[in-house]
Amino acid sequence: MRILKVLGISAGFMLAGPFVNQNVMAQDGEALYKANCASCHKTTSKRLVGPGLEGINEKRSEEWLINWIKDPMKMVNAGDKEAVAIFEEYNQIPMTAFGFLSDAEIKAILSVIPGKAGAESGAEGAVAAVEEPEVPIEYTEEDALAGRLLFEGKKKFVKGGPSCLSCHHVSFDDIISGGLLAKDLTNVHGRLGDAGVSSIVSAPPFPAMADAYKNKTLTDDEVFQLTAFLKTVNENSGTQADTSQLGMFQMIGGGFIGLLLWLLIIYATYNNRKKESVKEDIFKRQLKGNDSVNS
Amino acid sequence: MILLNTLLIALNGALLYSLVGFVIFAVIAAAFYYFRAQKLKNEFGVMEEPKKDFSFTFWILLAITGFAIYLIKVGLEGGVGMLNTLFFAAFPYVAFAIFIIGSIYRYRNTGFKVSSLSSQFLEGKKLFWGSQPFHWGLLVIFFGHLIAFLFPKSLIAWNGEPIRLLILEISSFVFALSALYGLCILIYRRLSTKRIIMVTNKMDMMVYVVLLTQITSGMGIALFARWGSTWFASSMTPYLRSVFAFNPDIAAVTAMPWFVQIHIISAFFIIAIIPFTRFMHFLVAPIDYIWRNYQLVLWNYNRKIIRNSTRHTFGKEIKNH
Numbered sequence: 001m002r003i004l005k006v007l008g009i010s011a012g013f014m015l016a017g018p019f020v021n022q023n024v025m026a027q028d029g030e031a032l033y034k035a036n037c038a039s040c041h042k043t044t045s046k047r048l049v050g051p052g053l054e055g056i057n058e059k060r061s062e063e064w065l066i067n068w069i070k071d072p073m074k075m076v077n078a079g080d081k082e083a084v085a086i087f088e089e090y091n092q093i094p095m096t097a098f099g100f101l102s103d104a105e106i107k108a109i110l111s112v113i114p115g116k117a118g119a120e121s122g123a124e125g126a127v128a129a130v131e132e133p134e135v136p137i138e139y140t141e142e143d144a145l146a147g148r149l150l151f152e153g154k155k156k157f158v159k160g161g162p163s164c165l166s167c168h169h170v171s172f173d174d175i176i177s178g179g180l181l182a183k184d185l186t187n188v189h190g191r192l193g194d195a196g197v198s199s200i201v202s203a204p205p206f207p208a209m210a211d212a213y214k215n216k217t218l219t220d221d222e223v224f225q226l227t228a229f230l231k232t233v234n235e236n237s238g239t240q241a242d243t244s245q246l247g248m249f250q251m252i253g254g255g256f257i258g259l260l261l262w263l264l265i266i267y268a269t270y271n272n273r274k275k276e277s278v279k280e281d282i283f284k285r286q287l288k289g290n291d292s293v294n295s
Numbered sequence: 296m297i298l299l300n301t302l303l304i305a306l307n308g309a310l311l312y313s314l315v316g317f318v319i320f321a322v323i324a325a326a327f328y329y330f331r332a333q334k335l336k337n338e339f340g341v342m343e344e345p346k347k348d349f350s351f352t353f354w355i356l357l358a359i360t361g362f363a364i365y366l367i368k369v370g371l372e373g374g375v376g377m378l379n380t381l382f383f384a385a386f387p388y389v390a391f392a393i394f395i396i397g398s399i400y401r402y403r404n405t406g407f408k409v410s411s412l413s414s415q416f417l418e419g420k421k422l423f424w425g426s427q428p429f430h431w432g433l434l435v436i437f438f439g440h441l442i443a444f445l446f447p448k449s450l451i452a453w454n455g456e457p458i459r460l461l462i463l464e465i466s467s468f469v470f471a472l473s474a475l476y477g478l479c480i481l482i483y484r485r486l487s488t489k490r491i492i493m494v495t496n497k498m499d500m501m502v503y504v505v506l507l508t509q510i511t512s513g514m515g516i517a518l519f520a521r522w523g524s525t526w527f528a529s530s531m532t533p534y535l536r537s538v539f540a541f542n543p544d545i546a547a548v549t550a551m552p553w554f555v556q557i558h559i560i561s562a563f564f565i566i567a568i569i570p571f572t573r574f575m576h577f578l579v580a581p582i583d584y585i586w587r588n589y590q591l592v593l594w595n596y597n598r599k600i601i602r603n604s605t606r607h608t609f610g611k612e613i614k615n616h
Binding site for chain 1: 416420423428451461471473519
């Protein structure tokens, strides 16, 4: 009964406890779009990492979009024709799943995306597209080197975010094994290109990364340098040994050597500590010849 | 692989819930029949004292925990219902409520039972070999987490130099290994020593299973989701702070690998069961023993009797004077 009482009061706490706020205003759509989508999708018809989203509301049903945004790979695996077609078209780069967004939030986001440019502006749009040729960005070696220092954490980010190395691995020269929490970035530049890398770095769409760089967004220079570094890494990846497993050996090897040293220290420090009860000797003497009682 | 995938998808949603329901039902039914069998046994007089053995309880609990972890993993990865909200936004508050109310309640009602229930008096050697590495390891790891929670910026700055990151990670791993090593010795001691078995209860087995889960999942994070020391400071601290600010933001934890999530859930579970276990002893740890003065014990010996004693064995000098 006592336990029931305790549980009852706790359950009361739970019910009164706070829950994730579900009320979404329409004007949040823009902020949500910037935080979650903008790093890969433009609201025009131009491709960034993923397709441009102009007119997406007319092209697909709302239900399809909500399902897709919440778990794209689920739809691909389930064999949805349109989903598979997009997946193949974009070199099988999977889109991040946004399962944590509520239906209301997704609707707010979709309401921000403009419809397809009308017939009257069609010609204008075509002209604009022609006028924007892709100019390959030139990176110097200094940029790549600065990017490397930023990646390793040897040079701090201006606003104080954690180094990339904490969660990401790249196989490059003598950089120590990077983290395994997030993706291996050795070939990321090859898959996403300049625009993709720099847009993800400047506004991370992944929740854990977004939390890490909240209010600590990288400056334009830092984004530029990191992109340069990742490009260099990708270009040299053919000649580099894979160092992603090195960290594991360091941890296990160092761990066991350290454990031995540490145990030695503990046991040496407390060696003269009394390990038996004070009367142990007397107790043993009394038990001589009576083994059944002794443990 | 295809079969496994199909299985995982099939487990999704309603099916998983029915499975959970079935497991709960099976456990309750098993417990019911077990206790009824025991009662019958007692009534129809098996006279000999029942042998106490906790190995069985330990392994069963371990198996149940493993299964529960698997279910939670599948549920969280499949995004079943509100499981994420339940575990990361609601469960922490339930845990803390149980911890605070339960601790006060237990302290007020059975205050003298609030202790580590020391059994050093009954067995000291194995205790020494296990307890020392276990407690030192756990303390260091605990304060490591606390520092990352309180001073994330300093930790990120320290980890800025790769070599310092390696030093921090490897030495933390050493302390985790030390805690695991000590815990294994302590489990062996409790399951194998006759005197200790007599003062053991089922909740002790729970303590061991929960600690094993916590330590091994933590080591799994250190090995397979490195470098945890930095991303704890950058991604977990905001979550924990949001929990303490009564406005939980679970987006980041939702996206973490499953063993990280298990580590978090298991940590809150430990907090929740503190009032019902020997974990309580950390609340009443005699910290002032560290700096208090020696207590002088004066024995009122009669020197003449000692001198003329006909005892044939000599006492040993006390070691820890």
